[in-house]
Amino acid sequence: MKRWLLVVLTALGLAVAQTQVRISGWGGPDTAVVSGLLKEVVQPQLDRENIRVLYEPIEGDYTQWLFNALSAGTAPDLFYVDIFWAESLFATGRVAPLDAYFSREEVQAFLPNLVQAFTYRGRLYGIPKDFNTLALIYNKDLFDEAQVPYPHQQDTWDSLEGKLRQVQTRLKDVAGLCLVADFARFGAFAFATGWKPFDAQGHTVLDQNFRRAFEWYTGLVRRGAARFAQDLGEGWTGGCFGGEKAAVAIEGAWIAGFLRDKAPNLRYGTTFLPLDPVTKRRGNFVFTVSWSLNAASKNKEAAARVLKALTSPQAQQWVLERGLAIPSRKALAQNPYFQRPTKEAELNRVVFLGSTAQGGNVYPFSFRGLGGDWMRPINEALAAVITGQKNVDQALREAQAALDRLTGRR
Known part of the structure; x- marks a missing residue:
């Protein structure tokens, strides 16, 4: 007891x-x-x-x-x-x-x-x-059908655009890239130029480096290398990709689970985002x-x-x-x-390496506590130019004014 x-x-x-x-x-x-x-x-x-x-x-x-x-x-x-x-x-x-x-x-x-x-x-x-970081995911079957070489890690903006244009020209109803008006994707290309979201005083300056990335990215639709996601009935590049409406997506490893459910038989490969042809560097988000x-x-x-x-x-x-x-x-x-x-292992490997030297200029997806308020003027500028509502000068001028008000720059 x-x-x-x-x-x-x-x-x-x-x-x-x-x-x-x-x-x-x-x-x-x-x-x-x-x-x-x-x-x-x-x-x-x-x-x-x-x-x-x-x-x-x-x-x-x-x-x-x-x-x-x-x-x-x-x-x-x-x-x-x-x-x-x-x-x-x-x-x-x-x-x-x-x-x-x-x-x-x-x-x-x-x-x-x-x-x-x-x-x-x-x-x-x-x-x-x-x-997660961003990577470039491509549909092998669509590139094979169009008889276009796969994207690879030596591609620059220009060489990748050439491949996208060929796919879009040769395949009916298929976009090269599904383009979104979102800094969460475009920003990686701006970083590749050496541009930084904030200067030493905490202000955002949309300088010539930013403009160069902006003009290239927003011009992809006009130059026949991409189509706007909304015109394809989608809200993100993965949706276009999973429905085989686009040959390329710019997403992170999260797309793997989506594709596993949406398109389990889709043959895809993954490589790094393209290099800026001027700086020879890439950009990326963490x-x-x-x-x-x-x-x-x-x-x-x-x-x-x-x-x-x-x-x-x-x-x-x-x-x-x-x-x-x-x-x-x-x-x-x-x-x-x-x-x-x-x-999936290849996708995860490329995403992992995207946070290191392979990513070049890599920044966290964070904007000094300003969040969506900071991204909004840039996203609006992207959408306005992609859809032809404004030219680059007007869109960037208005975005800069909004960012000046937000960060206290005069």
């Missing part, structure tokens, strides 16, 4: 000592991914430390929910932070710096561009869980999400342990092998998965 009682009391003691850490991210398809990761990799590691993870996925507008929860004091210990609005959140003081919980060596294990993306005023506020720590958390030490488990080599290997995301750790660049002779 005494022995039985001792066992019960011991079990109760362990239960009492267990620390619970709440984590949240967006819902939808991501829920199954995180749940599987927790069950198969993360929780078994944490059981040895008497830490239990409580996962609370959020359906609907995750960003609004998170800001509201942080203000109300009900936010979880760990949560996703999208790079697009990271700076505006870090500026509130509601996210805890991670410098005290991660050694320099631990931080250096991650890709430097991603670490920098979540560094604010010299302090680290998030560990990147994964990332799209990334971090796990970040609630500054009001009462379990910071335990939460930091959970964060490390969520971004561990084992966790990232698990996610990579299922084709779910691109790992943020440098060491996984040599992973055997990337060498598999499959179209």
